[in-house]
Amino acid sequence: MSDLLERLRERGWRLTAQRRVVAEVLDGDHVHLTADEVHARAIERLPEISRATVYNTLGEMVTIGEVIEVATDGRAKRYDPNAHRPHQHLVCFRCGTVRDVHPHGDPLAALPPAERFGFTVSAAEVTYRGLCPDCS
Amino acid sequence: MSDLLERLRERGWRLTAQRRVVAEVLDGDHVHLTADEVHARAIERLPEISRATVYNTLGEMVTIGEVIEVATDGRAKRYDPNAHRPHQHLVCFRCGTVRDVHPHGDPLAALPPAERFGFTVSAAEVTYRGLCPDCS
């Protein structure tokens, strides 16, 4: 988190109260908030922060690779601060809860050359779906 | 396609010009249109068809499992008529082109029980990303 802010600064970015709050709100494990959820929590600490700033700041964090954008449901994008090590996501059908998971093996390896159609394939995102314990 | 319309009829659904046109527009391999793209093409054949009807019809087709909803980019959902056999998607970073691909092995198998957090996991969607030949 202050780690994140430090990296922002190294990029010559100005450290503002707004950016600090967004980074703090997003900190933690298994955090997958939407932009509006981030905004709502940020307002508790900094009442005058605007939606546009939250969107801008999240976008900047995604650009430098400190935060990952996750589209689990075709609705609002979610923001995942766990960009340190590669992982995938497990989503509940009913309540939408998201967990980070670590499958073994490289998902890219399962795609044979003949199925790549000349693409230079460089990433694979896996979304596992099921019912969480609370929703069973 | 007429196959699809036949199934709709078996479910007691009325066969209308609008539904026929939506099914025709969506027919084919590697077709991944957004709802608005479907609407634009449907209008060429049936100028008075409304957006609401296109959304309704696509939703119905998804409900009966004849069409799959794909969220490749966090923007508009895309509709994939290839619901016959399981497959995954390969998306170009730059132009957004989508291809159906068939990785080998079951992606579910890569998720160990210890990584399931008590979920009843029943599906895995994989999105491969890379640059298509035209965009390289």
Place this chain on the structure above:
DNA sequence: TCTTGACTTAGACAAAGTCCAGGGTACGAT
């Protein structure tokens, strides 16, 4: 052919996200 309930339409509405002009401020320079 008639009837009827399901389908379609246009447009209002909602949710998620982007853009802009103008005021505010972090930070290097002095």
Place this chain on the structure above:
DNA sequence: ATCGTACCCTGGACTTTGTCTAAGTCAAGA
């Protein structure tokens, strides 16, 4: 410590994507 300026933030308008509703229309069985 203060200043100047380039960059940041704000509020609100706007866009895109999708949903909902009331009223009119029509497919299909009787």
